[in-house]
Amino acid sequence: MRTAVVTVLASILLWSSAGFAQNAVVTVQTVEITPKVERGFSENSTLEAIDEVTLYPRVSGRLIKVFVKQGDSVSPGDPIAELDHRDVDAQISQAKAQIAVAQAQVAQAMAELENAKRERDRYLRLVKEGFSTQQQLDSKETVYRTAKAAVDLSRAQVRQNMANLEKLQVDLSEYTLKASIQGIVVNDYSRTPGEMITPQTSLAQIADISRLKAVIQAPESHARLIEQGMKAFVTVGEAKLDGKVYRVRPFVDPSTRTTQVEVAVENDGDLKPGMFARVFIVEETMENAVMIPMDSVISEEDGSFVFVVEDGKARKKPVSLGRSVGRNVNVQDGLAKGDQLIVLGGRNLSDGDQVTIR
Missing domain, CATH: 1.10.287.470 (Helix hairpin bin)
Structure with missing residues (x-):
């Protein structure tokens, strides 16, 4: 399979890194052959901290001092609050x-x-x-x-x-409450010195936001393919980040026919728990794949073909097709470097017709 550059006429917008392609109205556009296509599925999620703890005292007493406030960074052993002892x-x-x-x-x-x-x-x-x-x-x-x-x-x-x-x-x-993990104080519960504190009183919530997780419910049809360590992408706004499956619930919920999957992603500093995220689980990687829109492929009894532009004329080229990903299909053979693929109007053409590139 040769690496090629396909010049697309009419409309195509390729999301190569996730293996998805969808049509969007554009003029003539050059698309490089994708070095690899990742096949999988997407689900919506919300970012959460992987490590998070809410601190409660083990004793009762009057609150003397609170050492931290919301947004402060803490390390294990740092004092959080002190009770009258x-x-x-x-x-x-x-x-x-x-x-x-x-x-x-x-x-x-x-x-x-x-x-x-x-x-x-x-x-x-x-x-x-x-x-x-x-x-x-x-x-x-x-x-x-x-x-x-x-x-x-x-x-x-x-x-x-x-x-x-x-x-x-x-x-x-026990009268001095200390941080148990490295992280950020995400909630200080606005406690006031002099307040009576009991073991049921929450004093601080700490989360390690250096790594976050996105939890999704994977459909039963995909659940059997998902394993710990699989590659994933987490998209938050315009940012697309590399992730990894780090936990898979070992059973399918019979009421929803889904399995809970947790994807971990490193926080570059801009992510916050609670943000909306789109998770794409990579189930299969197709190397050296050429992906073209399905609408550009014409099928006949003797096989499939596409039209390309050569010297201002439409030329019919047989192609061998592989797996489909979304609205695109993998061309295993038939297209070469520099080919200009006609993706609109090809069904009304015959081999040798004069064409004008828009």
Whole structure:
């Protein structure tokens, strides 16, 4: 198949990158042979953020401060809002004091343990030397074990108090709401300091708009052909962007006979969630394809042909046709570089008729 340039007489407007062509009134226009034609289907959609989260507190409290407003950029860990946490602060101070007391008790119990151990060891020697009785040694052994148990108990109390402190510190962290993703604050809900906040109160909505998605409902006839990673185009206004299928619902909705498909597109900075979008899913790519309007093809019993202009005369050329895309058809053989294709009035011509190019 040779690459050709077809000069079109009358009307043709070719959307080559999406594989679509439709008629629009124009004068003589030169159309380059499309290097490839992408075959598929289109659906309307609305742009949405792929990653989006609404933040709710896990605790109740009075709102002290809001650190962000709508439109601000945030990163994971950035503070969003702070609630009144004085009660938790007091509990933390009390827990720290309890830890200090418990640690002092450990020190006291350790001293008593050391004293009990020395007494026990001394009586062990006295019993061996015959200057003490076994009953006296047993008494010292009991005191030693009691002192050791007191040390273990004091250490356990320290660990318990430290665990309580850690829990209170976790509770304290819940009073400062932080961003969980990179993105833009798309809604700050106009919260005012002094407002009473509960776990049911939304404080901020954050969306990562660096990548957006367009969700479509693909007809059942196309659903079986769609796979994750397939190429797609997302058209927003005059901008046409490369996209990719990144999620396909694994079942067909029996009520609508459609499957939900999500197409991801990189945001060049001009796109916003909520914008209208037209999504084209590429199901097949036809390489080195020559697409011409179907209306320019004349079919007879012995095959199909078109008329081209040569030296001011109409010349009949047989063509071999392939797949059709919209109102265009793929010419597999029959047209060459520089051919001028007649797309209007050809049905009234005969081979060799004089023609005038408009």
